[in-house]
Amino acid sequence: MDHLISLKEWSPAMIRQVLDLARDVKAHPGKYRDAMSRKTLLMIFEKPSLRTRLSFEAGMTQMGGHAIYYHTGNSPMGSGKESISDSIKTASRFVDAIMARLFKHADLLEMAKHATVPVINALTDDSHPCQILADLQAIEEKKGCLAGLKLAYLGDGFNNVTHSLMFGGTKMGMHVSVGAPAGADFSPRPDVMADCERFAAESDGSLFVTDDPVAAIKDADVVYTDSWMSYHIPKEQEAERIAKFMPYQVNAALMAHARPDAIFMNCLPALRGYEQTAEVIDGPQSIVFDEAENRIHVQKAVILMLCGAV
Numbered sequence: 167m168d169h170l171i172s173l174k175e176w177s178p179a180m181i182r183q184v185l186d187l188a189r190d191v192k193a194h195p196g197k198y199r200d201a202m203s204r205k206t207l208l209m210i211f212e213k214p215s216l217r218t219r220l221s222f223e224a225g226m227t228q229m230g231g232h233a234i235y236y237h238t239g240n241s242p243m244g245s246g247k248e249s250i251s252d253s254i255k256t257a258s259r260f261v262d263a264i265m266a267r268l269f270k271h272a273d274l275l276e277m278a279k280h281a282t283v284p285v286i287n288a289l290t291d292d293s294h295p296c297q298i299l300a301d302l303q304a305i306e307e308k309k310g311c312l313a314g315l316k317l318a319y320l321g322d323g324f325n326n327v328t329h330s331l332m333f334g335g336t337k338m339g340m341h342v343s344v345g346a347p348a349g350a351d352f353s354p355r356p357d358v359m360a361d362c363e364r365f366a367a368e369s370d371g372s373l374f375v376t377d378d379p380v381a382a383i384k385d386a387d388v389v390y391t392d393s394w395m396s397y398h399i400p401k402e403q404e405a406e407r408i409a410k411f412m413p414y415q416v417n418a419a420l421m422a423h424a425r426p427d428a429i430f431m432n433c434l435p436a437l438r439g440y441e442q443t444a445e446v447i448d449g450p451q452s453i454v455f456d457e458a459e460n461r462i463h464v465q466k467a468v469i470l471m472l473c474g475a476v
């Protein structure tokens with residue numbers, strides 16, 4: 167059974183296959199209008215969402231199928247009255263695929279262990295692979311390639327998006343640069359860095375991690391940032407985190423160190439005045455809504471591939 171748990175486990179060939187299919191899905195949506203006819207996707211959510219919920223649900227509708235929104239707050243699994251294994255073994259008898267947005271990555275692994283249908287990670291504390299596949303599609307559309315490009319990530323280095331971007335970028339031959347405050351709470355996890363060094367060596371890409379924001383962004387083709395307050399961060403940490411991350415805010419002065427034709431990305435939701443200024447996210451280099459749109463195309467491709475519908 168193939169799942170999408172993290173890009174760490176996906177080969178560059180699988181990533182390439184899904185990106186090529188996503189390009190075709192986007193260009194020719196009519197070809198896939200019945201590809202998931204009478205098929206059902208279960209969407210398990212523990213956390214809030216705009217883009218992930220809407221894009222998966224609309225994507226299934228557009229391919230002739232159906233999606234069930236299931237919030238764990240209303241479920242026996244969420245209240246602890248039913249184990250993950252019993253819940254997922256039961257759900258696998260009803261649906262054709264399961265996607266889940268969960269706090270703990272370990273719970274997603276438990277789901278995948280017991281599922282008899284494909285499981286798709288829609289964000290955990292560890293990983294956000296669907297977002298990064300959409301990002302890679304957007305970069306390739308704007309720049310014509312992935313390999314050889316410098317992708318600079320600025321801000322919170324210790325989060326699911328950063329780690330997934332490092333996996334995806336280094337697997338596809340990109341030069342990934344992370345500018346984040348020093349320290350275990352803010353810079354990428356050592357095991358992720360070690361894995362990505364290996365992936366970069368295999369793809370002729372590279373990985374560079376620094377606490378110097380100018381060194382990180384210098385001559386970048388792609389500049390990326392993400393929320394400083396991920397869904398699981400408590401409110402009381404807000405002031406300390408803002409002070410730590412402010413030197414990494416993507417503003418016009420910092421963007422001036424990237425290439426003049428650099429594109430700006432943020433997976434959204436975004437806060438203007440925090441991880442980037444309004445002049446950057448609303449300016450001509452920003453591609454954030456093209457990036458968001460690609461969630462639907464790439465996730466349709468993931469569903470089609472994992473369900474054997476292509």
Ligand code: CP
Pocket residue numbers: 214215216217218219289297433434435
């Ligand atoms: N980027 C992203 O996953 O958005 P949502 O949290 O709105 O789903």
